Amino acid sequence: AxxxxxxxxLLSVFKGAPVELKCNxxxxxxxxxxxxxxxxxxRLQLLLRHISRESIKGFTADLNKGETSFHLKKPFAQxxxxxxxxxxxxxxxxxxxxxxFGQGTILTVHP
Amino acid sequence: GAGVxxxxxxKVAKRGQDVALRCDPIxxxxxxxxxxxxxxxxxxxxxxxxxxxxxxxxxxxxxxxFAERPEGSVSTLKIQRTxxxxxxxxxxxxxxPRGTSLSSYEQYFGPGTRLTVT
Numbered sequence: 001a002x003x004x005x006x007x008x009x010l011l012s013v014f015k016g017a018p019v020e021l022k023c024n025x026x027x028x029x030x031x032x033x034x035x036x037x038x039x040x041x042x043r044l045q046l047l048l049r050h051i052s053r054e055s056i057k058g059f060t061a062d063l064n065k066g067e068t069s070f071h072l073k074k075p076f077a078q079x080x081x082x083x084x085x086x087x088x089x090x091x092x093x094x095x096x097x098x099x100x101f102g103q104g105t106i107l108t109v110h111p
Numbered sequence: 112g113a114g115v116x117x118x119x120x121x122k123v124a125k126r127g128q129d130v131a132l133r134c135d136p137i138x139x140x141x142x143x144x145x146x147x148x149x150x151x152x153x154x155x156x157x158x159x160x161x162x163x164x165x166x167x168x169x170x171x172x173x174x175x176x177f178a179e180r181p182e183g184s185v186s187t188l189k190i191q192r193t194x195x196x197x198x199x200x201x202x203x204x205x206x207x208p209r210g211t212s213l214s215s216y217e218q219y220f221g222p223g224t225r226l227t228v229t
Contacts, residue, residue, distance in 0.1 A: 049217075
């Protein structure tokens with residue numbers, strides 16, 4: 001069975017500092033990886049997906065199949081980045097897209 | 112346009128009561144998912160509908176949990192004889208506009224229903 005691990009429950013950085021939220025996964029096939037974000041009092045929303053290779057709000061994430069990781073990075077954190085972040089996996093090649101989530105990391109960016 | 116809506120937003124039930132949680136997906140979305148999120152945890156998959164067909168219910172924790180989507184739109188998650196361990200936020204998500212590939216679209220989440228069983 002697939003599994004997603006986010007080793008840090010809490011992460012605090014100062015504004016302008018680099019930030020990296022870690023995500024490791026276990027899955028024997030070819031997965032699709034996602035980062036979801038939940039800002040205070042808002043609903044869960046997609047931040048980015050690995051197949052798009054895009055940068056959203058300055059965040060990037062690279063799928064490393066050798067290390068089975070999909071870490072989320074931003075070179076200069078902003079206060080508005082403070083939120084709960086979830087890494088999620090979807091089995092590749094499935095006809096529908098149920099997600100397996102990690103436990104989440106609460107990111108706090110201090111002024 | 113309107114996103115996914117869920118009702119009620121909060122529900123307090125006494126142990127042993129039955130509850131029904133409603134999800135209104137985005138209009139025209141074929142796929143509908145239910146997830147359970149316990150305190151301090153990530154969402155966990157419960158069940159999946161493609162239109163009115165329940166194609167995957169592997170995540171339902173017991174036979175006290177039942178979900179339906181009779182007309183392929185609104186869905187209801189019912190929990191019978193609630194237990195304290197059922198306390199969680201129940202999230203609904205929809206995706207896949209009709210005529211598109213089922214797996215290629217993002218899931219849009221509702222605000223969730225917070226169920227507290229006392």
